[in-house]
Amino acid sequence: xxxxxxxISPSVVRRLPIYLRHIQVLRGxxxxxxxxxxxxxxxxxxxxxxxxxxxxxxxxxxxxxGYEVSYLERKLRQILNLDRHIGVALxxxxxxxxALSNYARFQSxxxxxxxxxxxxxxxxxxxxxHLTVEHVHDLETACQTRRMQIGIIAVPAIAAQGVCDxxxxxxxxxxxxxxxxxxxxxxxxxxxxxxxxxxxxxxxFYLADD
Amino acid sequence: xxxxxxxISPSVVRRLPIYLRHIQVLRGxxxxxxxxxxxxxxxxxxxxxxxxxxxxxxxxxxxxxGYEVSYLERKLRQILNLDRHIGVALxxxxxxxxALSNYARFQSxxxxxxxxxxxxxxxxxxxxxHLTVEHVHDLETACQTRRMQIGIIAVPAIAAQGVCDxxxxxxxxxxxxxxxxxxxxxxxxxxxxxxxxxxxxxxxFYLADD
DNA sequence: TAGATTGTTAATCGATTAACAATC
DNA sequence: TAGATTGTTAATCGATTAACAATC
Numbered sequence: 100x101x102x103x104x105x106x107i108s109p110s111v112v113r114r115l116p117i118y119l120r121h122i123q124v125l126r127g128x129x130x131x132x133x134x135x136x137x138x139x140x141x142x143x144x145x146x147x148x149x150x151x152x153x154x155x156x157x158x159x160x161x162x163x164x165g166y167e168v169s170y171l172e173r174k175l176r177q178i179l180n181l182d183r184h185i186g187v188a189l190x191x192x193x194x195x196x197x198a199l200s201n202y203a204r205f206q207s208x209x210x211x212x213x214x215x216x217x218x219x220x221x222x223x224x225x226x227x228x229h230l231t232v233e234h235v236h237d238l239e240t241a242c243q244t245r246r247m248q249i250g251i252i253a254v255p256a257i258a259a260q261g262v263c264d265x266x267x268x269x270x271x272x273x274x275x276x277x278x279x280x281x282x283x284x285x286x287x288x289x290x291x292x293x294x295x296x297x298x299x300x301x302x303x304f305y306l307a308d309d
Numbered sequence: 310x311x312x313x314x315x316x317i318s319p320s321v322v323r324r325l326p327i328y329l330r331h332i333q334v335l336r337g338x339x340x341x342x343x344x345x346x347x348x349x350x351x352x353x354x355x356x357x358x359x360x361x362x363x364x365x366x367x368x369x370x371x372x373x374x375g376y377e378v379s380y381l382e383r384k385l386r387q388i389l390n391l392d393r394h395i396g397v398a399l400x401x402x403x404x405x406x407x408a409l410s411n412y413a414r415f416q417s418x419x420x421x422x423x424x425x426x427x428x429x430x431x432x433x434x435x436x437x438x439h440l441t442v443e444h445v446h447d448l449e450t451a452c453q454t455r456r457m458q459i460g461i462i463a464v465p466a467i468a469a470q471g472v473c474d475x476x477x478x479x480x481x482x483x484x485x486x487x488x489x490x491x492x493x494x495x496x497x498x499x500x501x502x503x504x505x506x507x508x509x510x511x512x513x514f515y516l517a518d519d
Numbered sequence: 520t521a522g523a524t525t526g527t528t529a530a531t532c533g534a535t536t537a538a539c540a541a542t543c
Numbered sequence: 544t545a546g547a548t549t550g551t552t553a554a555t556c557g558a559t560t561a562a563c564a565a566t567c
Contacts, residue, residue: 110534116510120489134548142491146548147536154550162549163543180513187509194411198404199505210509248516249509273512275505279330281352289515291508295409295485298501299397299420299459300326302483303390305499306458320558344524356524357560364526372525373567 111152117142118149119175125168134165186213188242188271190262191253192222192232195277199253200227212251214241218258235265242269249273256280263290321362327352328359329385335378344375396423398452398481400472401463402432402442405487409463410437422461424451428468445475452479459483466490473500 139146156178160166176182189212200212215230225232250266259278273289279296345356366388370376386392399422410422425440435442460476469488483499489506
């Protein structure tokens with residue numbers, strides 16, 4: 100396997116799951132081969148970009164032929180670490196947390212939510228799907244004993260930094276934050292914000308002024 | 310007001326709500342003036358970038374002094390169209406939809422969810438906060454009579470394209486999609502995808518391989 | 520005034536796209 | 544073989560950052 104190149108750009112990494120999803124659809128349709136041209140058409144991306152993105156991880160295609168769907172899927176899973184189990188800790192058992200925990204295991208059997216936490220005494224012990232809500236106080240221990248590697252913050256903005264700090268303390272190095280707050284993290288931690296307030300407000304810019 | 314410059318880049322637009330949020334916090338703290346330097350420190354952004362972003366809409370600061378917090382807030386709201394009422398149609402009354410509709414009205418009293426739709430007969434008529442779940446069949450009429458301008462898709466992937474088409478038919482030109490699906494839209498429609506599956510999968514790339 | 524900080528131009532950096540030799 | 548399509552280099556485009564004159 101090619102060494103993890105620290106020079107792979109974030110833009111490339113963010114397109115990989117899009118390729119993976121498309122490839123999975125193709126496999127479901129029984130398609131065996133696909134060209135960058137066809138993928139580009141379907142995903143509204145430049146074929147050269149797709150080839151370049153993929154080529155930064157190895158030579159997955161055949162000149163004159165294209166990419167073999169099942170092979171490419173396997174490779175993409177490898178690159179994204181989706182070929183092994185990844186445990187996710189989800190903090191916040193409100194509607195958002197429940198919605199996320201229902202999300203069909205992220206369409207990849209290998210990534211699962213292995214812990215659901217909240218600070219509301221009323222919620223502790225409640226069953227949400229196959230999960231039982233635990234107290235955030237137990238987050239650190241749980242992350243270590245259950246070897247969870249990704250944290251999802253789905254709590255109110257006011258509580259987000261505290262949860263973030265707890266995750267960092269628990270050695271979690273990859274965090275997805277849904278709270279509308281700018282979180283402070285130490286170097287070495289990957290934080291991604293999915294802030295729906297921000298998205299909506301920036302979209303409002305494009306409304307016709309009338 | 311400066312004319313809507315079609316050359317304002319998406320990257321700039323996406324930072325505006327981040328500035329707005331920070332400015333609101335400052336106002337809440339009673340801060341009256343702020344420099345690009347200070348904002349940059351707090352938001353982890355380059356001060357030159359902040360100045361340049363803001364300057365593309367006018368001269369909001371004073372040389373040697375900085376930006377007046379309340380004036381900048383007012384200007385940012387204007388630019389983002391957040392100084393007037395914006396009606397949002399939310400489709401999907403599952404946990405995600407409920408979470409979104411609870412979201413404190415997007416921290417801007419002027420943007421509100423004015424319609425909540427679903428296709429599940431069981432849900433039609435149910436009360437979610439101050440909203441009553443309506444049938445998607447009524448989406449088009451509702452968007453027009455209630456003059457809703459933004460659509461949020463919070464339905465399963467399989468239903469997303471249908472809802473998207475209905476929104477477009479209802480003259481909605483700005484759409485925020487939460488379903489993990491690549492939607493087809495006609496030119497002139499602004500679509501933003503917030504795909505949490507994709508986010509998580511790309512984050513998995515950064516896990517240490519062990 | 521002197522120090523500070525904007526608005527803006529120029530320089531740099533990074534990402535996308537075009538083009539094409541290699542080759543299946 | 545001839546046509547197709549990759550992998551990759553070079554060209555272009557766009558976004559970020561540095562630098563500084565203008566000025567509060």
